[in-house]
Amino acid sequence: MRLAITLLVTCLLGSPLLWAALAxxxxxxxxxxxxxxxxxxxxxxxxxxxxxxxxxxxxxxxTADDCLACHKALTPGIVKDWQASRHAQxxxxxxxxxxxxDDHQNLSLxxxxxxxGCHPQRVAEMEEEKKYGFPSHALAMQRAVDSKHFAxxxxxxxxxxxxxxxxxxxCDSCHTRHRFDxxxxxxxxxxITCHSGPPHPDDQAYAASAHGRxxxxxxxxxxxxxxxxxxxxxxxxxxxxxxxxxxxxxxxxAVWKFGIREVNPHSAENAIKRKRWLATCADCHPExxxxxxxxxxxxxxxxxxxxxxxxxxxLKGLRGDGLFTPAAKExxxxxxxxLGKWWPRERIGFYEGQASAFYNVSAIERDYFExxxxxxxxxxxxxxxxASEMSxxxxxxxxxxxxxxAAQAEQLRLTPKKVHxxxxxxxxxxYTEYNRDHQ
Amino acid sequence: MNGWRWVMLLWLALLSSxxxxxxxxxTTDCGDCHRERDHTLWQAWQQSAHNLPDLxxxxxxxxxxxxxMAARARRDATCTTCHQRQASSYLLSKHGVIATLAxxxxxxxxPLADGxxxxxxxxxxxxxxxxxxxxxxxxPLLPREGCAEPTANQAERREEPCRDCxxxxxVTTWFQSGDRMVEIGRMKLREGxxxxxxxxxxxxxxxxxxxxxxxxxxxxxxANVRLGVGHQSPDDQWWHGHPALDGDxxxxxxxxx
Numbered sequence: 270m271r272l273a274i275t276l277l278v279t280c281l282l283g284s285p286l287l288w289a290a291l292a293x294x295x296x297x298x299x300x301x302x303x304x305x306x307x308x309x310x311x312x313x314x315x316x317x318x319x320x321x322x323x324x325x326x327x328x329x330x331x332t333a334d335d336c337l338a339c340h341k342a343l344t345p346g347i348v349k350d351w352q353a354s355r356h357a358q359x360x361x362x363x364x365x366x367x368x369x370x371d372d373h374q375n376l377s378l379x380x381x382x383x384x385x386g387c388h389p390q391r392v393a394e395m396e397e398e399k400k401y402g403f404p405s406h407a408l409a410m411q412r413a414v415d416s417k418h419f420a421x422x423x424x425x426x427x428x429x430x431x432x433x434x435x436x437x438x439x440c441d442s443c444h445t446r447h448r449f450d451x452x453x454x455x456x457x458x459x460x461i462t463c464h465s466g467p468p469h470p471d472d473q474a475y476a477a478s479a480h481g482r483x484x485x486x487x488x489x490x491x492x493x494x495x496x497x498x499x500x501x502x503x504x505x506x507x508x509x510x511x512x513x514x515x516x517x518x519x520x521x522x523a524v525w526k527f528g529i530r531e532v533n534p535h536s537a538e539n540a541i542k543r544k545r546w547l548a549t550c551a552d553c554h555p556e557x558x559x560x561x562x563x564x565x566x567x568x569x570x571x572x573x574x575x576x577x578x579x580x581x582x583x584l585k586g587l588r589g590d591g592l593f594t595p596a597a598k599e600x601x602x603x604x605x606x607x608l609g610k611w612w613p614r615e616r617i618g619f620y621e622g623q624a625s626a627f628y629n630v631s632a633i634e635r636d637y638f639e640x641x642x643x644x645x646x647x648x649x650x651x652x653x654x655x656a657s658e659m660s661x662x663x664x665x666x667x668x669x670x671x672x673x674x675a676a677q678a679e680q681l682r683l684t685p686k687k688v689h690x691x692x693x694x695x696x697x698x699x700y701t702e703y704n705r706d707h708q
Numbered sequence: 709m710n711g712w713r714w715v716m717l718l719w720l721a722l723l724s725s726x727x728x729x730x731x732x733x734x735t736t737d738c739g740d741c742h743r744e745r746d747h748t749l750w751q752a753w754q755q756s757a758h759n760l761p762d763l764x765x766x767x768x769x770x771x772x773x774x775x776x777m778a779a780r781a782r783r784d785a786t787c788t789t790c791h792q793r794q795a796s797s798y799l800l801s802k803h804g805v806i807a808t809l810a811x812x813x814x815x816x817x818x819p820l821a822d823g824x825x826x827x828x829x830x831x832x833x834x835x836x837x838x839x840x841x842x843x844x845x846x847x848p849l850l851p852r853e854g855c856a857e858p859t860a861n862q863a864e865r866r867e868e869p870c871r872d873c874x875x876x877x878x879v880t881t882w883f884q885s886g887d888r889m890v891e892i893g894r895m896k897l898r899e900g901x902x903x904x905x906x907x908x909x910x911x912x913x914x915x916x917x918x919x920x921x922x923x924x925x926x927x928x929x930x931a932n933v934r935l936g937v938g939h940q941s942p943d944d945q946w947w948h949g950h951p952a953l954d955g956d957x958x959x960x961x962x963x964x965x
Contacts, residue, residue: 310885313878323877346823346873425888429936429945445806448826458805465800466943472800489812594965628954632962635955686965694906694961698899700892 299411301420304605305708308424314431315410315438316378327373333364340365351447363387384440391517398518404527405520410437418625421603423707433463451515452493457484460507467643469527470650471507477656480504499552513549522546525566528649529642530619531574534567562655569652569660573645576667580637583678584617592681593631595695600629601705629695633677640670738765749840757843779816787830795830797935797944803827804939823872836869886937889945893933896953900925903960914963921956921963929953 297305298318312319341348356363368379377383385392398407413419413434419427436442442463443454453459457475464471475481483504495501497509511519522545524534533539543563550559587593597613603625615634616626618641627638644667651659695701742765743750753759768786769777780786784807788795798804806827807814818824821837834842863883870879900922907918929952936944 308885308888309881313881344823344871344873344875349823350826423892425885426892426950428885428889429942429950432940432942445802453809456809458809462800462802462805463942466947468947594962627951628958630958632959635958639955684965694903694964698902700895700899700957703892703895
């Protein structure tokens, strides 16, 4: 009988309209919660906050065996995956209801809270990461939804951010469901879906390093069931260094962090973090080698910041002379930016909030955004992972881009502004208006 | 003794080469048997986007009739030889990562169905259940720019492979959300076209640059959004997609200073 009901339900699943009838959450979360309404996908990236239990299809309370009886036919992939997991093979198998609940009208998608029921140490380690501030895995979702550009832009667009930032709210970002395999999360590939792309090409940097080259040659043959401890691996993966001894946090050694602002690597706090790095490297390298490595990294960072500050000075000069087109007051402001309404100004550099100012700015500001956020960060990541050639190439690229920005600035000083209808250009247009009307 | 060894080796070499020769199909003879035996499959292939002058069965299945022809064609490497840009998007996705790591454990003699693979490879979704009508009936999952929107039937069918592992509600929500994300990209493209029209009248000297920027928005950044949505690849949805569209849209506007 139960199978018959299930089959009937399966037949009914066809119409997407049925799902459209589900009420969407009306309000966002975080600092700008009242300014935006989430996209329907949001519930899957932050289930502990947004998930709406399925009430329309099935009712009843089920045991693990009941679940398997139907889901073997309905979603065979996850059943096979679970069957191959340690959860299934344990003496007391951890079945579907242990994580999802047993009431089909009130099922949950498990996040760290539920996983922490059995894995409290790992979740506590991740919680502890919060004390180091941004950037962090544990604060990643907060960072996404509290960003001005996330709150401002249409949610169907910035839903693209949520998959990576969901690392704060879903353990299966790294231990993919329903295998939840520690061995998988130890491998570099587990990180690259998010740690790739222009602002954090960690994948390229690692692959170009001596560590990464060795992994690519022989990593398939290493025993990934081994814990991330001294002597277990011929070369480190991402997690070996950044989650030393399997500790589930990545921030307690972070000195230069994301790389978008200059730091003093010799501050008291950073000196402690550096010692942790030296202890990590000491698994394989003499201390002096590691010290040299960090000296070179600090020198590379200082060199990068000299280049960046020079461009920032140049842009601030243009700003002082009123040469940006459009000027700040001619741009659509962030709806929630009360200060920007009273005091519109162009944002230059980290401390003025340039991380959110990559749209509705003039071309020269955007070019600097890319120099700072893409090329600079690639130079940093290359050096930090021991791919010095990659870093050198990116420094050369920084110089070329800085020269192009200087040439563009010269042009702006020489060419008088024309009398274009700038409000219609910068504040109207299909996307610009949609953006203004749909947060 | 040495002489005998050489004779044996020569004989073995002749035997193996002649047997390979005997089973290697001539250029066009797959159809002699399979046109009738696998009639539906054959028809599906004929209607597919793969029915091109330079391609035939052997392009994917190889030319050794050794019982491994289907297994060979199910591997990602078969597809990525031609579809390199798509591969780089897929390989960074969570599916691509899991599929890469699971390759040694995958049994490629299994049909492309029923969650038989730890994560879906290219063919699992794009040729689900062995459907050879690639690129026409079910997929690409998101229609190319300028093509018709998916019919109700296509919208339904594009969800089928995902449902082998994911709940139908997630799958529908995901596709609808992805459609919205792509549509917002098209909005940026249309706003860009309006700006190009303004440049044509008031700054004609800037037109070559304007055209190049707009084409880059259409052919690269928007295409990246589609790839990112289709493969659930965050870099292509975001860094190579939407912010890249933003950048070129404002560069277009900045041509009107």
